Amino acid sequence: MKLYLGWLYPELMSTYGDRGNIIALSYWAKILGIDLLVYSISLNDPPEKILKMDILFMGGAQDKQQEIVSRDLKNEKREALKKAVEEEVPGLFVCGAYQFLGRYYKKADGTKIPGLSIFDFYTENPGSNFPRLIGDIGIKTKISNNEIVVGFENHGGRTYLSNKSLAFGEVIFGFGNNGKDKTEGIFHKNTIATYLHGPILPKNPKITFFLLKKAIERKYKRKIFLKKFDEEWEKKAREMVIRVNLDKAGKLANL
Amino acid sequence: MVFYLSIVLGKLIALIIRIFGIGAGSTWPGHLVLSLDSKFIKKIIKRNPSLKIFIITGTNGKTTTVALLKHLLEKNNISCFSNQEGANLLSGIASALIKNSSIGGKIIKEVGVFEVDEFNFPLALKELSPLAIIILNLFRDQLDRYGEINTVFSRWFEALKSISSSTTVFLNGDDPQLYYLGQKISCRVLYFGLEQKKMPFKKIPHDVDFNYCPICFKLLRYKRIAYSHLGKFFCQNCDFRQTNIFTLKENLENFSLRGIYNQYNITAVFFLLEKVFNFSVNKLKLTLTDFLPAFGRQERINYKKRDFYLWLSKNPAGFNQSIEAVISFVKSKKNVFWLILNNRVPDGHDVSWIWDVDFKKIISRAKKIFVSGDRVYDMALRLKYEQVTLKKMIIVNQDLKKTLLKIIDETKEGEEVFIFPNYSAMLELRKILVGKKFL
Numbered sequence: 001m002k003l004y005l006g007w008l009y010p011e012l013m014s015t016y017g018d019r020g021n022i023i024a025l026s027y028w029a030k031i032l033g034i035d036l037l038v039y040s041i042s043l044n045d046p047p048e049k050i051l052k053m054d055i056l057f058m059g060g061a062q063d064k065q066q067e068i069v070s071r072d073l074k075n076e077k078r079e080a081l082k083k084a085v086e087e088e089v090p091g092l093f094v095c096g097a098y099q100f101l102g103r104y105y106k107k108a109d110g111t112k113i114p115g116l117s118i119f120d121f122y123t124e125n126p127g128s129n130f131p132r133l134i135g136d137i138g139i140k141t142k143i144s145n146n147e148i149v150v151g152f153e154n155h156g157g158r159t160y161l162s163n164k165s166l167a168f169g170e171v172i173f174g175f176g177n178n179g180k181d182k183t184e185g186i187f188h189k190n191t192i193a194t195y196l197h198g199p200i201l202p203k204n205p206k207i208t209f210f211l212l213k214k215a216i217e218r219k220y221k222r223k224i225f226l227k228k229f230d231e232e233w234e235k236k237a238r239e240m241v242i243r244v245n246l247d248k249a250g251k252l253a254n255l
Numbered sequence: 256m257v258f259y260l261s262i263v264l265g266k267l268i269a270l271i272i273r274i275f276g277i278g279a280g281s282t283w284p285g286h287l288v289l290s291l292d293s294k295f296i297k298k299i300i301k302r303n304p305s306l307k308i309f310i311i312t313g314t315n316g317k318t319t320t321v322a323l324l325k326h327l328l329e330k331n332n333i334s335c336f337s338n339q340e341g342a343n344l345l346s347g348i349a350s351a352l353i354k355n356s357s358i359g360g361k362i363i364k365e366v367g368v369f370e371v372d373e374f375n376f377p378l379a380l381k382e383l384s385p386l387a388i389i390i391l392n393l394f395r396d397q398l399d400r401y402g403e404i405n406t407v408f409s410r411w412f413e414a415l416k417s418i419s420s421s422t423t424v425f426l427n428g429d430d431p432q433l434y435y436l437g438q439k440i441s442c443r444v445l446y447f448g449l450e451q452k453k454m455p456f457k458k459i460p461h462d463v464d465f466n467y468c469p470i471c472f473k474l475l476r477y478k479r480i481a482y483s484h485l486g487k488f489f490c491q492n493c494d495f496r497q498t499n500i501f502t503l504k505e506n507l508e509n510f511s512l513r514g515i516y517n518q519y520n521i522t523a524v525f526f527l528l529e530k531v532f533n534f535s536v537n538k539l540k541l542t543l544t545d546f547l548p549a550f551g552r553q554e555r556i557n558y559k560k561r562d563f564y565l566w567l568s569k570n571p572a573g574f575n576q577s578i579e580a581v582i583s584f585v586k587s588k589k590n591v592f593w594l595i596l597n598n599r600v601p602d603g604h605d606v607s608w609i610w611d612v613d614f615k616k617i618i619s620r621a622k623k624i625f626v627s628g629d630r631v632y633d634m635a636l637r638l639k640y641e642q643v644t645l646k647k648m649i650i651v652n653q654d655l656k657k658t659l660l661k662i663i664d665e666t667k668e669g670e671e672v673f674i675f676p677n678y679s680a681m682l683e684l685r686k687i688l689v690g691k692k693f694l
Contacts, residue, residue, distance in 0.1 A: 017610030027640045062403045134399045152605045198607045237632035
């Protein structure tokens with residue numbers, strides 16, 4: 001079985017160890033006997049390239065790099081990405097890439113950068129008087145069978161979903177989309193968009209496995225199962241973060 | 256009056272700290288004095304118009320560059336002082352000034368060399384009137400603490416726009432973003448860099464931050480790359496490229512200044528000394544040989560008859576450079592490595608940066624890799640995910656002392672152990688190995 005993984009703008013959208021997600025997908029693909037080929041989709045690449053992919057990934061970026069990308073990811077290229085999402089190509093979009101998928105991003109100075117409008121949400125940076133949302137984060141997600149997914153978040157923008165039931169997870173500790181409504185990310189049609197970096201996949205193999213499984217189902221119409229796998233260090237890495245954060249909040253006993 | 260009182264009080268505090276052995280006295284005296292008189296630094300500098308001040312900043316190499324500059328000045332009979340490592344906020348600078356001044360506020364030494372971190376650089380610039388500034392590089396580092404590097408860059412740019420025309424800025428001209436900075440500011444700017452033939456890479460590596468043209472935002476191309484985004488760059492679209500770069504023809508190898516990143520530090524220091532004091536490169540070369548590393552930077556500590564090498568590695572560009580340098584000089588085919596990852600305040604809380612480090616070269620030259628620290632499992636996973644069959648080669652233990660015992664157990668006398676700790680991990684381990692606290 002062969003899968004094509006499209007990494008969108010790797011040299012520009014790669015700020016918080018985003019490469020770790022590619023490394024994790026490659027690692028588990030190897031264990032599952034899947035031949036995973038990674039392709040860069042970057043500036044000046046044709047839109048058709050996006051449509052050849054079985055999995056899509058796009059990482060976080062700083063404002064400047066995000067501007068460069070937004071000048072490239074428009075018209076047919078935007079439509080191609082939208083089509084891929086609609087056609088249920090599994091995808092992971094982290095931080096800046098998450099914000100891209102919405103209707104707009106309002107910068108700290110008030111200017112609005114239009115998004116790709118693939119999903120119905122918007123992001124606003126309340127201005128420099130408000131702190132960035134930085135720290136460990138733990139969320140419960142359906143994909144992980146309610147096991148806590150652990151990561152790190154660092155974002156100035158606050159994201160508001162028009163339909164909260166589309167959230168990727170429920171915040172257990174940390175801020176999530178906006179620090180208020182306990183929602184984190186968005187999950188729709190096999191696309192996961194989230195503020196969790198860290199990066200998210202190495203520590204949370206259930207999410208990694210979900211992306212690979214869906215890609216195989218979609219392309220080869222067959223189901224794959226991971227019967228026995230060694231998750232010792234992943235689990236301990238998560239537990240370390242969960243312990244520190246729930247101890248702080250005094251919540252450990254309630255869990 | 257407040258001024259003299261401040262100095263006396265500051266000196267008194269330093270004395271008390273020393274007598275009771277409660278620290279190095281490298282920040283508290285300054286902290287106290289600045290709370291009494293926020294303009295203290297400006298005032299004392301005004302009273303010492305002949306004192307030459309050099310500021311060293313950048314993401315990596317500050318401490319080594321300050322140590323090297325001090326070493327070469329002293330070897331050439333120029334008296335100097337600096338703030339202590341780790342004490343690179345204004346309080347640390349004030350403490351160093353108090354320590355080196357008379358009660359009357361007079362500083363006899365000729366030169367003050369100050370290490371200032373990326374965040375505090377604009378603040379320090381306002382207080383000190385430096386004769387020269389060295390900006391070594393700018394890489395991603397502790398994004399949750401310092402912010403994204405575009406933000407750091409903008410703050411530097413704003414601060415440098417208004418500095419006096421008597422200041423000379425020595426910039427790393429192989430860094431496209433810093434080269435661009437030099438073109439935009441009005442004071443005297445000089446660039447240092449490396450000869451193209453000394454640059455080892457052709458392909459742009461993963462750990463780059465500024466790989467696009469700062470003028471037209473197209474991706475930059477490189478003739479050669481030294482490391483990260485440092486190299487001989489050019490923009491195919493708008494022809495942005497570097498000119499007038501000071502380089503050293505020869506490779507100045509010193510056993511404690513290994514690695515290509517140290518070639519930049521050496522070049523910057525030589526260039527500054529040549530421009531400010533008219534020292535010739537040949538003369539400086541002779542006094543380079545007996546330079547010893549700053550602690551934790553390529554430092555060798557003999558413990559229970561094993562040689563432990565400490566290579567402080569705290570961000571992707573720095574870590575990748577440590578690995579390159581170690582691999583270039585290890586003698587054995589298979590070695591013992593020890594990676595220690597903490598995430599305390601001085602390290603930044605976010606450990607995601609380890610995924611931007613390339614560990615393949617360590618793995619291919621390892622017989623065992625020990626992993627420790629607060630975030631031991633994050634580091635263990637980083638290694639495990641590099642190679643499916645790797646797990647049995649990795650020994651995981653959060654505790655440093657226990658791991659050290661295990662390493663002693665599993666190595667022979669005379670064997671070498673190569674350690675890559677981040678900042679607080681380096682301090683912690685050094686305390687265990689040499690038996691005393693440094694900071």
